[in-house]
Amino acid sequence: MYLENLHVQQFRNHGSKMLEFSKQVNCITGPNGVGKTSLLDAIHYLAFTKSYFFNQEVFAIKNGEDWFSLETRLITNQICSDIRLYYSKAHGKKLFVNNNEPARFSDHFGEIPLVMIVPGDISLIRDAAEDRRRMFDLILSSSEKTFLSLLIAYRKNLDSRNKLLKDMAQGYSVDSGLLAIYEDGISSNGQAIYQLRKSFIEQLMLGLQQHYTELSSGTEQVDVEYESDLNEHSASDWLSIQRRADMAAERTTRGIHRDDFLFRINQQSIKNFGSQGQQKTFIIALKLAFFDVLKQRSGKMPLLLLDDIFEKLDAGRLSHLMEKISSKQFGQIFITDTHIERLKEAFENLPVEVRFHELRTN
Numbered sequence: 001m002y003l004e005n006l007h008v009q010q011f012r013n014h015g016s017k018m019l020e021f022s023k024q025v026n027c028i029t030g031p032n033g034v035g036k037t038s039l040l041d042a043i044h045y046l047a048f049t050k051s052y053f054f055n056q057e058v059f060a061i062k063n064g065e066d067w068f069s070l071e072t073r074l075i076t077n078q079i080c081s082d083i084r085l086y087y088s089k090a091h092g093k094k095l096f097v098n099n100n101e102p103a104r105f106s107d108h109f110g111e112i113p114l115v116m117i118v119p120g121d122i123s124l125i126r127d128a129a130e131d132r133r134r135m136f137d138l139i140l141s142s143s144e145k146t147f148l149s150l151l152i153a154y155r156k157n158l159d160s161r162n163k164l165l166k167d168m169a170q171g172y173s174v175d176s177g178l179l180a181i182y183e184d185g186i187s188s189n190g191q192a193i194y195q196l197r198k199s200f201i202e203q204l205m206l207g208l209q210q211h212y213t214e215l216s217s218g219t220e221q222v223d224v225e226y227e228s229d230l231n232e233h234s235a236s237d238w239l240s241i242q243r244r245a246d247m248a249a250e251r252t253t254r255g256i257h258r259d260d261f262l263f264r265i266n267q268q269s270i271k272n273f274g275s276q277g278q279q280k281t282f283i284i285a286l287k288l289a290f291f292d293v294l295k296q297r298s299g300k301m302p303l304l305l306l307d308d309i310f311e312k313l314d315a316g317r318l319s320h321l322m323e324k325i326s327s328k329q330f331g332q333i334f335i336t337d338t339h340i341e342r343l344k345e346a347f348e349n350l351p352v353e354v355r356f357h358e359l360r361t362n
Helices: 036-048 119-126 129-143 145-169 176-216 235-241 243-249 276-298 315-326 340-347
Strands: 005-011 014-020 025-029 067-076 079-088 092-097 114-117 222-227 260-265 303-306 333-337 354-358
Touching: 005 036, 014 036, 025 036, 025 340, 036 067, 036 079, 036 114, 036 129, 036 303, 036 333, 114 276, 119 129, 119 276, 129 145, 129 176, 129 260, 129 276, 145 176, 145 243, 176 222, 176 235, 176 276, 176 315, 222 276, 235 243, 260 276, 276 315, 333 340, 340 354
Parallel strands: 025 333, 025 354, 114 303, 303 333
Antiparallel strands: 005 014, 005 067, 067 079, 079 092, 222 260
């Protein structure tokens, strides 16, 4: 599986840009501010119908315009698919696959499995649980077709229950049968989501330690602990146990919507006890483990997007990463960097096909 090309129009800081890609390694170079990361984000958009960096499409429109368009040709087992994502302030977002609109954006998830690594990913170690959940759920949604529908159904029932709890707190009469329906939905979908997240973590652990050790040449033990209320009680039990507290809080206080993923090194929090180098290496190893799971579950070779990676890793860790690339453990790779000569030197003696795309200031 690979992308043959990319055409962006009125996207972020690009007016119109067309790139033809190598099946293996594509290096996008140029000074800061010319839109290297924007092109990676365009690929992410075409895979997930959303930006890697922000939630509102309006921020992706080039200044002074009111629309943007992204197009690519995807080749999977010699079958071509033309994919276009279009957004305008007037008409919203539309996705076309061979000129046909999928019934839902979620139907497209998994068609272009990819993993993206950017310098800001290290903040996932320090940020709130919501950001880590979002990261894990995005990968799960593209590797497990049922996961996203379960998540959507869970959130819908959760929002409905929370509204009833607020109505109850304000003294309104509430249909107990309706409350039971919402709680059944929360319980059944929540339990299924919990099991899928748990099995995903178990599979992820097979590659995480190996990648970390190879990148760092160290002996530290790393792991991810899945922290969930459902480790203690079932979803239905929590709804019963917490009903009085939920009524007082006017929201559902326990459940899989509060899950977290704890990153650890030598059995301690990497947030509190890991050096900056260990944290960077952990995040890259985690993303590469995501790649492994996506590859195993989808039966496709995911895309790997590396933003500014040469600036953020020391020589030793870069050497290990380049060894992985040269051994062709990955499929199509996209790398951004400010120095084209540095990339040419890095790939000079590696047995991979490399195409350079040099961006210039206008």
